[in-house]
Amino acid sequence: MIPRFNYSFSVREVWGAMSALFAKEPSGAPVYTRLFPAATVYEISSARAGIAYALAALQLPENARVGVQPYTCSSVMVAIQKAGFRLVFIDIDETLTLDTNDLADKLTGLDALIVTHTFGISAKVARIKELVEDLPVIEDCAHAFGSRYDGVQVGNFFDMAVFSFGNGKFPALGSGGLLVVNNRQYVDAVNERMHQLKPNSLFSELAFVGRQLIKSLLYSRVGYSLIYKFFSRRLADRGKQIDTHSGLENEIYRTVKGRLRTDVAEIQAAAIRQRRNALAIIDKHNATFNFIYNQDPDSTCFALVCLHEQRDDLFNHLIQGGIGAGKHFQHASLWASSFGYQRGDRPHFDQLVEQVITIPCHDALTQTDLSIIDEALARYAKRGSFREQLTAFS
Numbered sequence: 551m552i553p554r555f556n557y558s559f560s561v562r563e564v565w566g567a568m569s570a571l572f573a574k575e576p577s578g579a580p581v582y583t584r585l586f587p588a589a590t591v592y593e594i595s596s597a598r599a600g601i602a603y604a605l606a607a608l609q610l611p612e613n614a615r616v617g618v619q620p621y622t623c624s625s626v627m628v629a630i631q632k633a634g635f636r637l638v639f640i641d642i643d644e645t646l647t648l649d650t651n652d653l654a655d656k657l658t659g660l661d662a663l664i665v666t667h668t669f670g671i672s673a674k675v676a677r678i679k680e681l682v683e684d685l686p687v688i689e690d691c692a693h694a695f696g697s698r699y700d701g702v703q704v705g706n707f708f709d710m711a712v713f714s715f716g717n718g719k720f721p722a723l724g725s726g727g728l729l730v731v732n733n734r735q736y737v738d739a740v741n742e743r744m745h746q747l748k749p750n751s752l753f754s755e756l757a758f759v760g761r762q763l764i765k766s767l768l769y770s771r772v773g774y775s776l777i778y779k780f781f782s783r784r785l786a787d788r789g790k791q792i793d794t795h796s797g798l799e800n801e802i803y804r805t806v807k808g809r810l811r812t813d814v815a816e817i818q819a820a821a822i823r824q825r826r827n828a829l830a831i832i833d834k835h836n837a838t839f840n841f842i843y844n845q846d847p848d849s850t851c852f853a854l855v856c857l858h859e860q861r862d863d864l865f866n867h868l869i870q871g872g873i874g875a876g877k878h879f880q881h882a883s884l885w886a887s888s889f890g891y892q893r894g895d896r897p898h899f900d901q902l903v904e905q906v907i908t909i910p911c912h913d914a915l916t917q918t919d920l921s922i923i924d925e926a927l928a929r930y931a932k933r934g935s936f937r938e939q940l941t942a943f944s
């Protein structure tokens with residue numbers, strides 16, 4: 551089966567990680583320094599931790615109202631609530647990012663806003679900037695390392711931004727992220743928080759490397775087929791649970807920090823391959839399937855994202871064809887309902903959350919994998935048009 555994500559951890563990468571562990575301080579310029587020329591950038595343990603640090607730095611009153619789209623990770627919802635704030639859900643549009651009309655309606659009364667560049671598709675930055683004026687804004691770029699808006703890396707546009715290098719992200723380093731502080735007003739508060747973080751013990755660093763190695767085996771072709779055969783139901787059920795793990799107290803793993811320095815060329819090459827893979831499929835099937843992606847030619851493709859009315863049917867077809875498709879955030883309505891969301895509140899979201907399907911385009915795909923995906927989509931499209939003809943006939 552073609553794994554959904556690329557969690558490979560090569561001998562060279564393990565070596566790079568271990569060297570960072572035993573070096574005094576991981577050396578060399580990290581990959582992102584040129585991406586945020588005007589910001590102060592912190593390496594952190596996760597994007598959710600970054601959102602918590604950023605929200606704290608805003609120094610909002612208790613019960614302040616934070617706008618966020620419901621089509622997001624449950625860990626983001628938890629981070630807002632744990633910070634002592636209330637969530638105000640703002641609808642999305644067919645790009646799976648903030649619906650600026652709904653934002654305009656909900657703006658009065660918001661104390662802060664989270665803007666998510668879902669799947670690396672940039673939100674409508676210019677329109678949001680016009681609307682929010684001086685409302686504090688945090689960009690959630692967990693899916694958007696290497697994604698651009700108007701030719702500029704996202705994460706440069708508002709007060710602060712967070713990135714993730716955790717599982718299922720790009721680059722998928724298993725953990726870690728960035729907090730980018732663009733507004734100098736918040737640097738002191740963030741600095742203070744960063745000084746309170748504890749380094750990870752040698753044992754937890756080694757345990758993390760061990761977990762990554764196991765994950766790389768589980769997400770190999772054979773491992774992934776076995777997981778799917780035996781655990782797919784359990785995994786789907788686990789996805790319903792809200793992710794409450796916060797990891798707020800610790801620094802980024804040194805092994806991840808090391809890889810952000812030693813694996814720069816690989817990360818850049820992987821981004822290019824990933825986009826090439828995505829476009830190879832999109833170009834062939836754009837007329838039949840509704841793919842959404844960042845049109846900027848230099849932007850990373852997080853996954854092949856498609857909106858499809860018979861999403862579950864297409865999903866089953868792809869899984870049967872040996873393709874590790876996903877229904878990303880499929881339980882987002884359920885998660886959001888724990889934070890006051892009621893079905894019908896945000897109509898586009900209700901509809902779109904049931905249409906999203908992601909298809910792997912990661913850099914480990916081979917030419918054969920791409921042909922398998924291509925043929926599976928072609929077969930599905932043919933089946934669909936045959937059905938349409940039958941319906942028209944009857």
Ligand SMILES: Cc1ncc(COP(=O)(O)O)c(C=O)c1O
Pocket residue numbers: 595596597598599622623625626666690692693713714715716717726727
């Ligand atoms: C849109 C979005 N924001 C934030 C996060 C949290 O990232 P992390 O796991 O690094 O905390 C995720 C994780 O899935 C996400 O999808």
